[in-house]
Amino acid sequence: MNLDLIVKKCIKGHLCYPTHALCPNCRSIMSEETVNLSQLEGTVITWTTSTVPPPGVRSPNILAIVEYEVGGESVKLIGGIENESVKIGDKVRPVYSSQLRDPDHCQRVMECQKWSGHRFEILDKDN
């Protein structure tokens, strides 16, 4: 099982996360080409700490929008933060989690989507 954070490209090379039927940037179809972000540094664009999360979600739930630049293309992702605090501009790397949220305790039907994915942890400034 591949636990890497993989992002797909459209046939014109735009990074798409998540994928769509057509690339939101250029309306072309997705290609089979991917980029593995697992070992790459992302940057926190913004963050929040959700202190009243819905059922089946960790509390507090620190969330961030993270941006990656890969080969001149950028892509943004959303995910939890593993550290106790975060700030805009922090450098992060993805951390796999087999279950981000308990699908037994939420409104959405368990089988209709994935519940695994990646949160982010802040890289030490010395790294």
Next chain:
Amino acid sequence: MDRIAIIGASMTQFGVREGSWICDLLSEAAMGCIDAANVDPQDIDQVYVSNMASGEFEGRTGIMNALVHDIGAIPAYTTRIDQTSASGGAGIYAAWQSIASGHSEMTLLVGGEKMTHTSTSHATDIISTLTHPVEYKHGVTLPSFAGLISQLYLHEYNASRESLAKVAVKNHKNGIDNPHAHFRKAIDIETVLSSPVIADPLRLYDFCPITDGSAALMMCPESTAKEITDDYVVITGIGGATDTHVVHERRDPTTLDAVINSSKKAYHMANKNPDDVDVAELHDMFTILEILQSEDLGFFNKGEGWKAVEEGLTDRDGTIPINTSGGLKSKGHPLGASGVAQVHELYHQLLNTAGKRQVNADVALACNIGGFGNCVITTILESI
């Protein structure tokens, strides 16, 4: 083409309506509107019901059919409109289209939601089912989007945290004079800034409450309106637009493109500019949203909406009063009702029947938002 008129408006008491379920609330607003418009239910051709989630909240579907039966409007055509928080605005658009197309001479629009019987966390989860799977699996909620975007806005524009609080203070102040509002209580900036953190940097008082309620409008061609009453307003511009479903994919998360695009259509149709608008009802589900809309509708430059709030420009006696009704913040946000209730307020402002909330207005604008700007309807109304 005949312009399209609103000849009657009503709304129920918004708040915790224990014992009243969705069909009770819809029926109450509908009967109030039929009475206000002085229309025979048998003369209604079409009935639109704006509602996001009666199935999820109450386990009840087919509510539009139930309503038409209850109010004696059979055999009027009916359908339910769900566009999440923008269901009310989408209902206005559908009702407008029903008349503009020539298919209806008299259309009743009723928006409503019953929410308070469930817990806040369950209600939040129902609403957050509108998110994409990559958002939902992380426990992303609408309040957390508001936190994320507020953090970015404050950072990008060096805006003051107090300006967000001031939106809540202003809208609570306006709500005191609205007998239908959920909250009729003054708050100060300290109340907001000392309330519990919900989604950093936003606190409890930056958020609208969970509310039960319903609102209704009666619409017909202007030629018909003239035969019935002297007291009507006209819809001169309307436009809807959609933004990315996935919020983090936006080019600039602090800009609501669907607000820009829907208002562009509405301004063009009405032949108006942002400067022409005398009063506006904006979708202040969160304090940040009112500021973002005030910029993206063109009332203020990008990044300066927060200053306008601090300078009092959006107060009831300001240059562009925003949310004289108290907004979603103090009036409450029964999802499907909110877009309809916005126009209920503007109808009264344009007819000079808004009581203590009255401002001087001939041109009014409502902006109703679904998701975090995912689906937006902008409506421009004018007095005759």
